[in-house]
Amino acid sequence: MSSRRNFIKRSGLLLGAAVLPFPGCIAAESKEKLGIALVGLGYYSRDLLAPALQLTDHCELKGIVTGSQEKIPVWQKKYGIKDSNVYNYQNMHEISNNDEIDVIYIVLPTGLHAKYAIKAANTGKHVWCEKPMARTANECQQIIEACNKNRVKLSIGYRMQHEVNTQTIMKWAKTQPYGEIQQVISEAGYNGGSINPWKLKKEMGGGAIYDMGVYSINAARYSTGLEPIAVTAKQSTNRPDIFTEVDETTSYKMExxxxxxxxxxxxxxxxxxxxxxxxxxxxxxxxxxxxxxxVRGKTSNGKILTPMRKNQQAVQMDDDALAILNNTEVLVSGEEGMKDIHIVEKINKASATGQRIQI
Structure with a gap:
């Protein structure tokens, strides 16, 4: 954490009795924007996160971690990234010495999340990790422990929980303005276009239940404000030549x-x-x-939930940045992400056995 101490020394901050509980947390007055390093420069980083970072108030794209040399000059030209802020997967631990980078955002295939989120935590930088958090609940726990050990904040990229209409649904789970909740239908999926090859590999965390299923599982939880107690499930495919290792479709019933x-x-x-x-x-x-x-909605008494006009990813990253700058709780914690993966594992077991599985 020598880089952190050097930053404090240069900024003239005096640390007395009120020492921040997270050494990586930065007092709001010391930095207006946090430097973000994206790990993995695939579609989601290229087409969504990097552009969204240009719309944030409290973040700026400062670094990249990639194994694709040909991508580096493209990103440097577009975003003005310094040579000293470009890393690969072998030397990303050196980010620990870089004062310009405050957050490492893991945007890799699910099967690699645990490995690189733990590496990120060990640099002493805060960690943002895309959903789904990891392949197993055990891997999720390892990420949480690494962040706790290094006393850095961990946030999972559930953009929907930062979206205003979704937040209304979450609030209604508690206030129940339309009476007690009785039944929920929660569905997330897509058809058409090419599927990224890694999403067809079991060891990489592929399959619909991971990629899109966590949207429906998380929605089931936040729309009820409760945790499930049991599940039955069935997984299937109409394209067995393509989906040889993972599910194409999963239907489940949660109690x-x-x-x-x-x-x-x-x-x-x-x-x-x-x-x-x-x-x-x-x-x-x-x-x-x-x-x-x-994202829009409607209620039985005619209330219309109109779409949020702000960029979802920008709002998500600003919210997470403010949690660091103000040293407050993140909106979507590692524990929250782990709960969904625990349920994914139970759904997979229910499908494989044909039995009702308690959660």
Whole structure:
């Protein structure tokens, strides 16, 4: 943490009795924007996160980590990234000495999240990790422990929880303005276009249940405000020549306390983008519920939930940056991400055995 001490010394900050509990946390007055390094320069980083970073108030793209040499000059020219802020997967540990980088954002295939999130934590920088958090709940726990050991903040990239209409649904789970929740339908999937090859590999965390399923699982949890107690599930494919290792479609039924039933579905072969909540005195829905823009909804008494006009990823990253700058709780913790992966494992077991599995 010598780089951190050097920064404090140069900035003239005096640390007395009120020492920050996270050494990597920066007092709000010391930095206006946090330097972000993206690990992995695939589609999501290239087309969504990097452009969104240009729209943030509290972040700036400062570094990249890539194994593709040909991408480096393209990114440097577009975003003005210094040679000293370019890393590969073998030397990314050297980010520990770079004062310009405050956060390392893991944007890799799911099967690599644990390995590189732990590497990131060991640099002493804060860690943002894309969803799904990891392949197993055990890997999730390892990430959490690495961040706790290094006393850095960990946030999981659940952009939907930063979206205003989704936050309304989360609030209604607690206030129940339409009466007790009775049933939920939660569906997320897509059809058409090419599927990234790694998403077809089991060891890389591929399959619909990981890639799109966590949207429907997380929505089931935040729309009820509860945790499931049991699940049954069925996985299938209409393209067995392509989906040889992972699921193309997973349908599941989750049981929640108070008799609430959630019918969930996720797929790489169907366009699914729907969250419906039936209550004692009415209903409400978000449709689409997990698109990059245009999330909208309606209620049984005619209330319209209009789309948020801000960029979702920009809002997510600004929220997470403010949690670091102000040393407050992150909106989506590692524990939250781990809960979904624990459920994914139970869904896979339920499908494999054909049995009702307790959670």
């Amino acid at each position: 929640f306390p108070n008799g609430i039933i959630v019918d969930g579905k996720t797929s790489f072969g169907e366009s699914l983008n729907n969250l419906e909540v039936t209550t004692k005195n009415g209903w409400y829905y978000l449709r689409p519920m997990q698109s990059y823009s245009g």
